[in-house]
Amino acid sequence: MGNPKAFLTIPRQEAGYRPVHDRISDYGEVEQTLNTSERKLQASRCMDCGVPFCHWACPLGNRPPEFQDALFRGRWAEAYQLLTETNDFPEFTGRICPALCEKSCVLNLSMEAPVTIRENEAAIIEAAFREGLVKPRHYKRNGKRVAVIGSGPAGLSVANRLNRLGYAVTVFEKLEYVGGLLRFGIPNFKLHKPIIDRRVRVMEEEGITFEVNHAVDLDQLPEGFDAYCLCTGTPQARDLNIPGRDLAGIHFAMEMLAQQNRVLAGQTFPDEERITARGKHVLVIGGGDTGSDCIGTSNRQGALSVTQIEIMPKPPVGHNPATPWPQWPIVLKTSSSHEEGCERRWSLSSTRFIGENGRVCGVEVEEVEWLPAPDGGRPQMRPTGRKEILKADLVLLAMGFLRPQLPALPENVFVAGDVATGASLVVKCIASGHRAAEEIDRYCTTGER
Structure with a gap:
C-alpha cells in the first residue's frame, strides 16, 4: 500500500454515465x-x-x-x-x-x-x-477431449480453464453467435458485443473450437469426448398466466432484448415479428435487472412512456438493517436505464390483461400488502382489493427464470452456471465454471467425481 x-x-x-440526452x-x-x-x-x-x-x-x-x-x-x-x-x-x-x-x-x-x-x-x-498484454498462449495437450454445451459465461469459463490444463475443448452453441446471456440477454449499452468477439478470438487462437448453430440433444451427446459440461443456462422465463395472456403485444423480456441485439448485429425481421416500443406505452412487469434492461431498450426504441411494476414492496433507501455490512444490501437500486425515464411502482399484482381487437391495451393491477410470517419465514402477501388499470400497448414480462429440470446424467457429464443453480450473476457463473473445470479434471485424471 x-x-x-x-x-x-x-x-x-x-x-459516471454519458449525459442522458446523449446516450438515449x-x-x-x-x-x-x-x-x-x-x-x-x-x-x-x-x-x-x-x-x-x-x-x-x-x-x-x-x-x-x-x-x-x-x-x-x-x-x-x-x-x-x-x-x-x-x-x-x-x-x-x-x-x-x-x-x-x-x-x-x-x-x-x-x-x-x-x-x-x-x-x-x-x-x-x-x-x-x-498495450498488447493479452496474448494467446498455447498449452501442452494431454490427449483428452471435453465438450462444453453452451457458450454463456459459465461455458466460456469452463472451456478457458480446461484449455489451460491441456484439454482439447469444443464448445457447442445452439444459436448463431457465441456468448449466451452475454450476447443476447445484456443490451449493447451495457456490454458492447465486440468485447465478446475480442475475447472469443483469443480463445480460438489458444485452441478452443466453437461450433455455432449446433443444438445438442442431452439424450444423444456428441461422441468422442471424455467428459461433457452442460452450461445451457435458464432459457425458460417465468410466465404470468392470467386472463388475457394470449393477447398480442405481450412478450417475455428476453424476446425483446435478444431481438434488439440481433438487429444491432445486422439482422432484419419482418414488421409482424418485430418487437418494438416505438410510439407505445410500455409496461415492464418485474423489478430486477432484466426489467431495467427493458426500460433502457424501450426508451431507445422511442417509447411514449415506460412503467415498471414489482410485486414486492419498495426496498429501503440507502440502508437496510435486515442486510447489514458486509452482506449484499437489499436497498433501492436506480440503474442508468431508470435515470433515462421510467415510472416505478411497487406492491402491485397483475390480475388480468385487457385487450382491444386482439391486442393488449391495458393491465389490471391490484395493490398487495406484505405481512410478516408468524414463524419468521417468508412474508405473506395479502391482496387489498384496491385495483386500477394501467395503460399498456406493449407488456414485457421480466419476472425471472425457471430452473431447468435435467434428466439423469451419465457419470462423465457435469453442469455449471445457471443450469445448475438457477438464474444468478455472471460473476457467479464464471466461478461455477471454475469449479466444474476442476471437477472434470479430477474425473479425467483419477476417475473420481
Missing part, C-alpha cells in the same frame, strides 16, 4: 472512463485490509488489494497478471458485475465510499488489451 491515508484525502470518484439516442455503452492518473488515484484508496472483505465477497476470490496496489504504482502488467489469475473475463465483470466486493469494502462501512474496484478492474483489462 503506497499511501495508507489516501482514503482520507482522496474522495471516491466514479467515471444510441446503443453505445453508457459508462464513461477516467484517465490513467485519476484511475491510479482511485486505486490508491484501497487500505490493503488485514482481512479483505472484498476478497471474501467476490465469488471468484479476486484479490483487489493486490491488483489495486500494482495499479496505483503504475505496474499495469503486474495488475493484469494478478487480476486474471482469478478472473478469466474482467472485461465482462468490469462492465456488468454489481460489485459485491464494493458493498463489502471497509470504506463502504466507514464512510459509504468504497474503492471503485469494478471500474479499476475494467481499466486494467482494457489497458492490457490496448
Whole structure:
C-alpha cells in the first residue's frame, strides 16, 4: 500500500454515465472512463485490509488489494497478471458485475465510499488489451477431449480453464453467435458485443473450437469426448398466466432484448415479428435487472412512456438493517436505464390483461400488502382489493427464470452456471465454471467425481 491515508484525502470518484440526452439516442455503452492518473488515484484508496472483505465477497476470490496496489504504482502488467489469475473475463465483470466486493469494502462501512474496484478492474483489462498484454498462449495437450454445451459465461469459463490444463475443448452453441446471456440477454449499452468477439478470438487462437448453430440433444451427446459440461443456462422465463395472456403485444423480456441485439448485429425481421416500443406505452412487469434492461431498450426504441411494476414492496433507501455490512444490501437500486425515464411502482399484482381487437391495451393491477410470517419465514402477501388499470400497448414480462429440470446424467457429464443453480450473476457463473473445470479434471485424471 503506497499511501495508507489516501482514503482520507482522496474522495471516491466514479467515471459516471454519458449525459442522458446523449446516450438515449444510441446503443453505445453508457459508462464513461477516467484517465490513467485519476484511475491510479482511485486505486490508491484501497487500505490493503488485514482481512479483505472484498476478497471474501467476490465469488471468484479476486484479490483487489493486490491488483489495486500494482495499479496505483503504475505496474499495469503486474495488475493484469494478478487480476486474471482469478478472473478469466474482467472485461465482462468490469462492465456488468454489481460489485459485491464494493458493498463489502471497509470504506463502504466507514464512510459509504468504497474503492471503485469494478471500474479499476475494467481499466486494467482494457489497458492490457490496448498495450498488447493479452496474448494467446498455447498449452501442452494431454490427449483428452471435453465438450462444453453452451457458450454463456459459465461455458466460456469452463472451456478457458480446461484449455489451460491441456484439454482439447469444443464448445457447442445452439444459436448463431457465441456468448449466451452475454450476447443476447445484456443490451449493447451495457456490454458492447465486440468485447465478446475480442475475447472469443483469443480463445480460438489458444485452441478452443466453437461450433455455432449446433443444438445438442442431452439424450444423444456428441461422441468422442471424455467428459461433457452442460452450461445451457435458464432459457425458460417465468410466465404470468392470467386472463388475457394470449393477447398480442405481450412478450417475455428476453424476446425483446435478444431481438434488439440481433438487429444491432445486422439482422432484419419482418414488421409482424418485430418487437418494438416505438410510439407505445410500455409496461415492464418485474423489478430486477432484466426489467431495467427493458426500460433502457424501450426508451431507445422511442417509447411514449415506460412503467415498471414489482410485486414486492419498495426496498429501503440507502440502508437496510435486515442486510447489514458486509452482506449484499437489499436497498433501492436506480440503474442508468431508470435515470433515462421510467415510472416505478411497487406492491402491485397483475390480475388480468385487457385487450382491444386482439391486442393488449391495458393491465389490471391490484395493490398487495406484505405481512410478516408468524414463524419468521417468508412474508405473506395479502391482496387489498384496491385495483386500477394501467395503460399498456406493449407488456414485457421480466419476472425471472425457471430452473431447468435435467434428466439423469451419465457419470462423465457435469453442469455449471445457471443450469445448475438457477438464474444468478455472471460473476457467479464464471466461478461455477471454475469449479466444474476442476471437477472434470479430477474425473479425467483419477476417475473420481
